[in-house]
Amino acid sequence: MRIGLDLTAIADPDDRLGLAVEADRLGLWAVLIAGRAGTETIEAATVATVTASIPLAVKLDADRDHPLSLAEEVSVLDHLSGRRALAIVDGQPERVDHVAGLLAGRIVDGTALSPPPAQTAVPVWSAAGIATAELSGDLDDDARVVDGWRDRGCTHLFVAWPGPLPVLARHLVTRAAGPDFPSIVAELADRIDPPTG
């Protein structure tokens, strides 16, 4: 299971940007982009300019905006970010499919998405289907939460994390990666190289 950072509870835009940069450096799977509803692709484009390789998950509402408009924004974001767009779309299933179809290269309602995205197809996930967890910063408690999601077969989990990101990366991203992480490695790493936050 891979762990991404949920930025949606971070109020300050500069804080969000700093966390995205750090998550990118530490190799977290993705960031869930925040910002006022309706401005997510703007924020994602901003984050794209200061990060190198972390996927940018943007929440979109296909009932509120035209699926073609949303697909166009995501496609431009995919180019701006170098293949890092990931769309998390809320709305009626046929409208979500409309967004997904366009981003997969299909002609929908007589229209093709132009430009097509940089990725072969941008992943479009249903907002109802994504897994999120609010972690406490207590590593014993959080380990149980992470284990629970992983053992239920979850592949990608967004977490809200209150502590320093290097702690998340060292203790929980590692633990989530497979069923057999020897946690003593993270504990010894803390002794060799204490986390500074």
Next chain:
Amino acid sequence: MKIGIGLWCVQSTATAPRAFTGAYRELLDDARLAEQVGIHSLWLSEHHGYYDGYCPALLPAAAAALASTERLHVGTGVLLLPLQRPERVRLAADELGRRFEGRFHLGVGMGYRPSEFRAKGLDMADRVDLMNAGLDVVGADPRPGPVWVGVTSPAAARRAGRRGLGLFISGAFSPEVVDTLVTAHRRAWTDAGRPGGAQPPVGLLRNLWLADTEAERRRALDWVRSSYLVYAGLGWGASDTGVDFASEIEASMDEVEDSATVGSADQVAEHLGSYDVDLIVCRIGYDQPPRSALTEVIERIGRELVPMMA
């Protein structure tokens, strides 16, 4: 007079195919270069559903250009407002205005390709109503930052003036037509009781290049001529615009060439100085020039033209 550059459309055309991801990277490189050489602003342009990928989503592109710079202003020249939900545009403009401290300029226009309206479930016949409803939202006080309206008729210029919104004039017009539009805009603003207090600005797009020798001049004019193919293609791509783009292509290219301002920095500055406007957007975003020619003209505009027009 402020000097900007435009129009970044981020296309991959039949005449000059390229990778889109690289084109967006170049947009950000160009923005940084423009800032470095002292250019006021960089302007983006929008179309939808055309084969060449003409940028359909200006707000994320503007956000990335703003985030890549510290002083450069970035504008949409223009965002097709009837094709968007205006509340979403307003949210984005507010966000960009706040985050980038007034460096974002929202330029809006109506659009003219029926297929772009149909693709979003709209009827182009409703475009004036949609535009006015949209202006009510994006132009409402307190404004997110500078708001400009792209116009082609005195009636539209008056609509912008009455609301105290800036005027963004296309590159195709003669100095006389420009004058008519500017006059209509300012009079409407005055007659409406000077909304906003300060006279709303006027921006003018000009097909332009800096060239010192006759050979350079000819080469630049050929680039400007060939840009007509992009415009004509947009027309062919929407056969029901009512405009016959194909039959008189040479004559139309002659017209585009005549409208262009190509010459030394002195000559260009003298011509631009004859317009009573606040901002000139030098249209240098053609698909033909090699990259080295584009970056050279950006540098020359910043280092030579900008100081002359200050």
